[in-house]
Amino acid sequence: xxxxxxxxxxxxxxxxxxxxxxxxxxxxxxxxxxxxxxxxxxxxxxxxxxxxxxxxxxxxxxxxxxxxxxxxxxxxxxxxxxxxxxxxxxxxxxxxxxxxxxxxxxxxxxxxxxxxxxxxxxxxxxxxxxxxxxxxxxxxxxxxxxxxxxxxxxxxxxxxxxxxxxxxxxxxxxxxxxxxxxxxxxxxxxxxxxxxxxx
Amino acid sequence: xxxxxxxxxxxxxxxxxxxxxxxxxxxxxxxxxxxxxxxxxxxxxxxxxxxxxxxxxxxxxxxxxxxxxxxxxxxxxxxxxxxxxxxxxxxxxxxxxxxxxxxxxxxxxxxxxxxxxxxxxxxxxxxxxxxxxxxxxxxxxxxxxxxxxxxxxxxxxxxxxxxxxxxxxxxxxxxxxxxxxxxxxxxxxxxxxxxxxxxxxxxxxxxxxxxxxxxxxxxxxxxxxxxxxxxxxxxxxxxxxxxxxxxxxxxxxxxxxxxxxxxxxxxxxxxxxxxxxxxxxxxxxxxxxxxxxxxxxxxxxxxxxxxxxxxxxxxxxxxxxxxxxxxxxxxxxxxxxxxxxxxxxxxxxxxxxxxxxxxxxxxxxxxxxxxxxxxxxxxxxxxxxxxxxxxxxxxxxxxxxxxxxxxxxxxxxxxxxxxxxxxxxxxxxxxxxxxxxxxxxxxxxxxxxxxxxxxxxxxxxxxxxxxxxxxxxxxxxxxxxxxxxxxxxxxxxxxxxxxxxxxxxxxxxxxxxxxxxxxxxxxxxxxxxxxxxxxxxxxxxxxxxxxxxxxxxxxxxxxxxxxxxxxxxxxxxxx
Numbered sequence: 001x002x003x004x005x006x007x008x009x010x011x012x013x014x015x016x017x018x019x020x021x022x023x024x025x026x027x028x029x030x031x032x033x034x035x036x037x038x039x040x041x042x043x044x045x046x047x048x049x050x051x052x053x054x055x056x057x058x059x060x061x062x063x064x065x066x067x068x069x070x071x072x073x074x075x076x077x078x079x080x081x082x083x084x085x086x087x088x089x090x091x092x093x094x095x096x097x098x099x100x101x102x103x104x105x106x107x108x109x110x111x112x113x114x115x116x117x118x119x120x121x122x123x124x125x126x127x128x129x130x131x132x133x134x135x136x137x138x139x140x141x142x143x144x145x146x147x148x149x150x151x152x153x154x155x156x157x158x159x160x161x162x163x164x165x166x167x168x169x170x171x172x173x174x175x176x177x178x179x180x181x182x183x184x185x186x187x188x189x190x191x192x193x194x195x196x197x198x199x
Numbered sequence: 200x201x202x203x204x205x206x207x208x209x210x211x212x213x214x215x216x217x218x219x220x221x222x223x224x225x226x227x228x229x230x231x232x233x234x235x236x237x238x239x240x241x242x243x244x245x246x247x248x249x250x251x252x253x254x255x256x257x258x259x260x261x262x263x264x265x266x267x268x269x270x271x272x273x274x275x276x277x278x279x280x281x282x283x284x285x286x287x288x289x290x291x292x293x294x295x296x297x298x299x300x301x302x303x304x305x306x307x308x309x310x311x312x313x314x315x316x317x318x319x320x321x322x323x324x325x326x327x328x329x330x331x332x333x334x335x336x337x338x339x340x341x342x343x344x345x346x347x348x349x350x351x352x353x354x355x356x357x358x359x360x361x362x363x364x365x366x367x368x369x370x371x372x373x374x375x376x377x378x379x380x381x382x383x384x385x386x387x388x389x390x391x392x393x394x395x396x397x398x399x400x401x402x403x404x405x406x407x408x409x410x411x412x413x414x415x416x417x418x419x420x421x422x423x424x425x426x427x428x429x430x431x432x433x434x435x436x437x438x439x440x441x442x443x444x445x446x447x448x449x450x451x452x453x454x455x456x457x458x459x460x461x462x463x464x465x466x467x468x469x470x471x472x473x474x475x476x477x478x479x480x481x482x483x484x485x486x487x488x489x490x491x492x493x494x495x496x497x498x499x500x501x502x503x504x505x506x507x508x509x510x511x512x513x514x515x516x517x518x519x520x521x522x523x524x525x526x527x528x529x530x531x532x533x534x535x536x537x538x539x540x541x542x543x544x545x546x547x548x549x550x551x552x553x554x555x556x557x558x559x560x561x562x563x564x565x566x567x568x569x570x571x572x573x574x575x576x577x578x579x580x581x582x583x584x585x586x587x588x589x590x591x592x593x594x595x596x597x598x599x600x601x602x603x604x605x606x607x608x609x610x611x612x613x614x615x616x617x618x619x620x621x622x623x624x625x626x627x628x629x630x631x632x633x634x635x636x637x638x639x640x641x642x643x644x645x646x647x648x649x650x651x652x653x654x655x656x657x658x659x660x661x662x663x664x665x666x667x668x669x670x671x672x673x674x675x676x677x678x679x680x681x682x683x684x685x686x687x688x689x690x691x692x693x694x695x696x697x698x699x700x701x702x703x704x705x706x707x708x709x710x711x712x713x714x715x716x717x718x719x720x721x722x723x724x725x726x727x728x729x730x731x732x733x734x735x736x737x738x739x740x741x742x743x744x745x746x747x748x749x750x751x752x753x754x755x756x757x758x759x760x761x762x763x764x765x766x767x768x769x770x771x772x773x774x
Contacts, residue, residue, distance in 0.1 A: 031283065038276040043264075046275070050260040051253045055502045057484075060263075060275075067279045068286070113224075113235045120249035137257050156255075157262040159489050162226040166636070173636070173662060181222035184251050191254065 019083040027074060038067050041084045045091045047130040052095060052122055054114060062098060066091035088127055129195065136194035140187050148183055155180065212243045221248050225255065361417055365403070366395040368696065368759065386413045389425075392703060392760070393511055401432040407511050424462075428455045428469070428510050445494035447475040448483070455510040467491040469507050476500075522756040524772065525599065526551035527561055529749055530583040535560050545574050547586070547595070551772070554755060559599035561728060565592050575729075580749035581613045581676050582770040586728075590624040590745025594730035599753075600718040601631030601640060601726050605694075607757040610642060611680035611766050613749040616654065616671045622646045624745040626731035631716070631724060634733055636662050638717040641732045642681055643744065644671050651707030656681070656697050660714055661733070667697045667704030676749070678767040683714060684757045701764040726753070 019040070025033035046063045053059040070077075070087045077086060125133075144152070154160040160168065166176045213221075217237055221244070223230045238245035362382040376387070376394045389408040396404050400417045410425025420427075421441045431438045431449040438449045443462030447454065452471025458464045466475050468490050474483035477498040484500065486492060491505040527549050535546035546560040563574050575595065578587045588594070602608040610629055630641035637660045645657035651666025658665050658681045671677050677700055684694040694714070697704040717723055724732055728751070734742045750770055758766075766772055 031287070032280070034283065035276050035280045038279050042275050042279075046260060046264075047257065050256050054252075054256070056256075056259055056263070058502065063275070064279050064282065068282055071283050113231045113238070116235065116238055116245060117249050117252050120245055121253045124249065125253065133253075134257055134260065137254065137261055141258070141261060152258065153262065156259050157266070159487075161489075177222050177226040177228075178219075180226060181218070184225065184254060187258070188250055188254055 020079055023074060023077065023079070023083065026071070034071055037083065037087075041087055042067075043134060044084055044088055044127065044131045047134045048088050048125070048127070049091055049095055051125050051130060051133075052118060054118075058098070062094050063091060065094055069094070085127060132195055133191060136191045137187065139194055140190035143190070151180065151183065213247060217241070217244050220244075221251065224248070225251060360399070361414055362396045362398045362404075364394060365397045366393075368393045382414060384414060384416070386411065388412070398435070398438075400435040400438070402435045402438050403430040404428070405430075405511060422456055422458050422464075424458050424460060426455065426457045426510055428453065428512050442494070444496045444498070445475055445477050445492075446479075447473055449473050452488075453512075454486075455507065455512075457509065461496065463493065463495045465491060465493045465503065467505050467507055467510070469510075469512065522552075522754045522758075522772075523554045524551045524752055524754040525549045525554055525559060526772075527751045528583060529577070529580065529586045529751075532563075532577065533560075535562065549597075551752070554599065554753075557599075559597040559726070561595040561597045561726075564594050564596050564727075564730075578747055580747070581678075582750055585613070585615075585747050585749035587747045588729040588744050590620075590743050592743060594627075594743060595728040596730075597726045599631075599726045600723065601716060602753070602755055603716055603718045605683070605714045605716075606755065607682075607684055608640075609680060609682045609754040609756065609758040609763070610752070611678070611754075611758070611763060612751040613676050613678050614671065615674065615676050615747040616644050617746055618672055618674045620644065620654075620672055620745055624743065626733065627727070627729060627744045628746070628748060629726070629728055629751065630730070630732035631718065631726040632660075632732065633717040633720050633723045634661055635717065635722075637715050639732050640714075640716045642679070643731075655707070656699055656704060658695060658697065660716070665695045665697065666707045667699060668707065669699045669704060671699070676747075680758070680763045680766070682757045682763075698760065698763050701760070701767050703760065 019037065022033050022037050026037070042063070045066050046060070049059040049063050049066075050056065053062070066087060070090050073090075077083065141149070141152070151165070154165055154168070155162075162176050162180065163173065166173045169176065171179075220230055220234050220237055224234050234244075234248070238248065360381045361384055364376050364378055364380045364382065367376055367378055376389060382396060388411045389406055391408045393408065394406045396406065398404070398417045402417070404412075404420070405428040406412065407426040410427065411423040412425070412427070413421040413423060415421060418435070418437060419439045419441065423443065427440070429438065429440060429449065430453045431451060433451055436449060436451045440447045440449075440456050442456060442458045442464040444458075445464045445466065447456060447466050450472040452473055453469040454471075454473045455467045455469060456464060457467075466473065466486065468486045468488050470488050472485065472487050474485050475492055475494075476483045477494045477500050481498070481500075484492060489505045489507075491503045493501050493503045527547050529547050531547075532545045533548060534543050535548075536543050545563040548560050549558045565574050575593045576587050576589075577584045579585065586595075612629065614628055625644045625646045626641065628642050628644075630639065632639040632641070639659065639661040641659050641661075643657050643659065645651055645653060645655045645664075645666045650657070650664055652668055652670060654670040654672035656667040656669070656671060656679050669677075671679070678698075680698040682696045682698070684696075695706070697706060718725075728748060729744045731742055731744070750766075752766060752772065754772075762772065
């Protein structure tokens with residue numbers, strides 16, 4: 001079950017208490033019980049938003065908003081449906097509103113491409129494969145060599161641009177570009193092979 | 200669109216070129232236009248690109264999540280809970296318990312209705328919770344309050360000597376900013392050039408004209424229009440810049456602000472951290488190094504691409520009073536033998552003070568074998584005679600290795616570029632250095648539209664360049680000068696000033712790379728004129744510059760505009 005895997009992934013002990021029980025405790029004023037729900041579904045909500053938005057901090061903000069909104073709407077929650085799907089639905093709605101608020105895109109602008117990419121991602125990612133992709137990716141990343149790990153951490157974690165990494169490692173710009181591209185392709189293939197296990 | 204089977208393995212069907220395009224895009228290169236077209240023509244390109252972009256985003260999520268566990272980053276669920284508790288304390292939602300559903304519904308529909316900014320509902324809770332779970336922000340908030348408090352009391356005192364002008368560059372003579380001048384509370388403006396001012400609390404502001412600034416106190420300036428870069432030392436954290444559309448508070452950093460004529464603004468964090476918002480009603484957004492935000496007057500906020508290369512980050516100190524320099528007048532040709540081959544060739548002697556006391560003749564390297572082309576011809580120059588390069592095989596070489604590393608330098612000369620100059624005839628009016636990343640120093644008219652206006656003055660360092668504005672291709676003599684300010688972190692984009700006909704050029708396509716001219720390697724080339732330093736077999740057609748050159752000067756210091764004007768007007772250099 002993906003949710004359980006996701007919890008393990010987030011370093012959280014999977015709670016044996018079921019969602020309905022937690023929701024009722026929250027409704028009866030035990031606010032802290034809500035944190036278990038947040039921990040249980042944060043991976044799915046964050047993955048859904050992060051994969052659809054280029055801007056990580058916007059995505060993180062929206063993910064937090066989603067849980068706050070879900071908390072505020074908890075009385076409207078229909079218990080016959082899964083809580084995880086409901087909160088993810090709230091997140092996707094918030095995202096749609098967020099995108100609507102952004103300026104309309106003029107054809108030929110830089111954002112046209114991003115819009116195209118985002119639309120494609122939106123249709124190809126679903127609640128089923130988002131968390132699975134995250135877990136698959138985690139497995140794939142754990143198998144990388146230290147050298148590749150270092151490159152990934154520099155680029156994604158510490159925000160080094162390709163130009164900066166080029167200088168740092170003393171290679172040509174085009175070589176670094178292709179190297180990162182090959183790493184990406186490798187990860188992509190690995191994720192696709194792993195997905196079969198996780199879904 | 201239905202996912203085809205191809206989607207599972209699109210890369211199999213992509214050409215090398217398409218792959219390269221995607222790789223460039225992911226590496227941050229601006230290939231948006233070509234890639235947009237490629238995606239429209241070929242769904243597989245789009246599928247592969249989308250996959251890789253999605254994975255990129257998930258990799259970032261992965262790394263963030265790992266950091267959350269290992270570092271002191273606020274954990275996601277903890278900050279959600281903080282916000283819920285904070286909103287409950289604020290009485291926005293007392294508690295879920297026993298609340299009638301309609302009230303809740305009302306509250307939340309308002310929250311997700313885009314017209315009723317969701318942001319506003321959470322503005323309070325955001326700020327509240329920040330104070331709860333992040334003591335660093337709490338400190339910043341209190342600093343901000345202190346700043347405001349100080350600002351109010353500052354009305355009670357006469358605000359004199361808030362700052363002092365430490366440097367100026369390329370400012371006009373009528374401008375009233377001079378080095379050493381102290382600045383009182385009130386407005387200052389600069390129509391041309393650059394100026395650096397230092398506030399009493401150690402904050403350094405680099406101003407780029409045209410700029411209008413209102414200095415309210417040591418901790419608050421209002422940027423009405425123009426560009427500034429603020430370097431804020433630890434003791435001045437909380438320094439604030441207000442613009443017509445934003446409010447930016449520094450948290451110990453270097454950041455840049457740009458306000459356009461309309462009043463829209465951008466902030467780019469060059470180092471450290473700042474927080475910014477578009478109005479008092481909103482929560483601050485936190486920005487880190489290499490992040491940038493734009494603010495419109497109607498309070499639209501957007502993350503934009505960080506572009507530190509749009510800003511000048513450092514200015515030279517005073518010119519070295521006693522510059523070494525070489526000057527080639529090209530007035531008369533002598534016969535001379537070059538050390539390397541001991542052959543008698545035509546040469547143009549240098550004069551001036553010399554560099555480290557030495558003079559360097561410029562030898563005519565035109566191959567004698569070319570019948571009829573002969574040697575470099577002389578032509579009427581701006582001062583006395585000039586030289587004309589035929590663009591086919593004429594070039595001059597000296598034994599002067601050039602100026603190395605990121606040391607300051609000024610190269611100044613007259614040039615006449617033919618109206619019909621072809622792309623393959625532009626490179627190498629003057630050059631020295633090595634054909635490796637950032638290791639060359641070559642001045643040419645610009646042939647690449649993607650770097651800036653065609654025909655404009657271009658300084659290239661191999662894979663990085665700065666391009667001016669004025670098109671030199673008019674068959675007339677123009678005086679050009681390229682100045683590099685050396686220093687700790689000379690980035691070509693932040694330390695190069697270019698002058699055409701004595702006036703500072705607006706520059707385009709600045710690259711962000713350290714200048715490191717290499718002159719001692721086996722493959723380094725000494726100072727040459729008329730030949731492309733990048734000339735290799737594969738550049739078959741891009742070997743030589745076509746046009747005329749007169750009065751070349753090379754200084755080992757960064758000249759000021761008035762000295763460049765003096766060279767242009769009188770062909771003399773004196774202090």
